[in-house]
Amino acid sequence: MSTNVCPRSRSTCLKELHIHGKDEGIKKIIELLLEDAPTTKKFDVIPIVGMDVIGKTTLAHHIYNYDQVEKNFNLKAWVCVSNDFDVLRITKLILKSFTHCSCNSGNLNDVQVQLKYTLQGKKKKFLLVLDDMWDYGYDGWNLLQPPLELEHLEILSDNSCWLIFYQHAFDNRDIMEYPELKSIGKKIVVNTCGGLPLATKALGNLLCRKQEEHEWKETLNNNIWNEESDILPALKLGYLHLPxxxxxxxxxxxxxxxxxxxxxxxxxxxxxxxxxxx
Structure with a gap:
C-alpha cells in the first residue's frame, strides 16, 4: 500500500490546459506519485516549494487532475491550510475532503480516529494535497500526521496459518487420528488461505463440521479458488455452505x-x- 502526502499552495478551481515552462517539474512529480517501488516509509511527502506567486498551486492543481494520477489513487483530497494552523480544523477539513461529509466533533482524537479509519483498507492508496503549507515547526507537523501513518501488515507464514487452521478445524479432536485430513488441511492452508488469518479461520470453522476425507478434498479442489471476485473466496465458500x-x-x-x-x-x-x- 503506497500513500502520498503532497504539500502545496492556495487552491483554485481553474484547470490549466497547459503550463508553460513547467513540463519537466510536472513529469518528475507525476513519476514520483505513480511509482510503486517498495518502501519502508508509512507515507511519502513531496514538497513543492518556492516564493509567493511563482505558480506552486497551479502546478499542483494540474498534477492533481492528471488522468493517470486520478486512476492511481483510491482517495484524493485537497485542503487549504494557510498560516492559521489549527490541527483540529485542518484534520476535520481533510476528513471532509476525503468523505464529503462534515464532522461536528470537537475532540481531536475522535476526528483523527475517523480519518485513520477512512484511510485504512486493502490496497487503498490516498493522495492528500496540503495547500498553502507554512513552516509550523516540528510539533505542528507531528500533531497533524498520526492518522496518515498507516501500518503495513504482513501476511502470515504458512506455519502460522496452519496453527490457526488446526485450532479451528480440529477443535477438540486428536489430529493423530486423522492423518489424511492433516495432509489435506496443510495443502488447503498453503494453496487457498493466502496468508490471511480471516480466511484461514473461516475455512477451519467450515471444515470442523466435516469429518470425511472426500469433503476436505472437495474444499481443496473447489473451483471457487479460481474465480475473480471482490469477496474473499474462503468467506464466500463459508456462506454457500450455510443452511x-x-x-x-x-x-x-x-x-x-x-x-x-x-x-x-x-x-x-x-x-x-x-x-x-x-
Whole structure:
C-alpha cells in the first residue's frame, strides 16, 4: 500500500490546459506519485516549494487532475491550510475532503480516529494535497500526521496459518487420528488461505463440521479458488455452505449499516416478524 502526502499552495478551481515552462517539474512529480517501488516509509511527502506567486498551486492543481494520477489513487483530497494552523480544523477539513461529509466533533482524537479509519483498507492508496503549507515547526507537523501513518501488515507464514487452521478445524479432536485430513488441511492452508488469518479461520470453522476425507478434498479442489471476485473466496465458500435459514438471517443482517449502533429490539423484533427467529 503506497500513500502520498503532497504539500502545496492556495487552491483554485481553474484547470490549466497547459503550463508553460513547467513540463519537466510536472513529469518528475507525476513519476514520483505513480511509482510503486517498495518502501519502508508509512507515507511519502513531496514538497513543492518556492516564493509567493511563482505558480506552486497551479502546478499542483494540474498534477492533481492528471488522468493517470486520478486512476492511481483510491482517495484524493485537497485542503487549504494557510498560516492559521489549527490541527483540529485542518484534520476535520481533510476528513471532509476525503468523505464529503462534515464532522461536528470537537475532540481531536475522535476526528483523527475517523480519518485513520477512512484511510485504512486493502490496497487503498490516498493522495492528500496540503495547500498553502507554512513552516509550523516540528510539533505542528507531528500533531497533524498520526492518522496518515498507516501500518503495513504482513501476511502470515504458512506455519502460522496452519496453527490457526488446526485450532479451528480440529477443535477438540486428536489430529493423530486423522492423518489424511492433516495432509489435506496443510495443502488447503498453503494453496487457498493466502496468508490471511480471516480466511484461514473461516475455512477451519467450515471444515470442523466435516469429518470425511472426500469433503476436505472437495474444499481443496473447489473451483471457487479460481474465480475473480471482490469477496474473499474462503468467506464466500463459508456462506454457500450455510443452511438456508442462516443464509436468510445473514442477508437480513447485511442491510444494517456498517458501524451502526442499534438496540437489541431493532434487530430482534423485525427478525421475528420475518420468521427468522421465534
Amino acid at each position: 438456508s435459514h442462516l443464509k436468510r438471517c445473514f442477508c437480513y443482517c447485511a442491510i444494517i449499516p456498517k458501524d451502526y449502533k442499534f438496540k437489541e429490539e431493532e434487530l430482534v423484533l423485525p427478525s421475528m416478524a420475518e420468521g427468522l427467529i421465534e
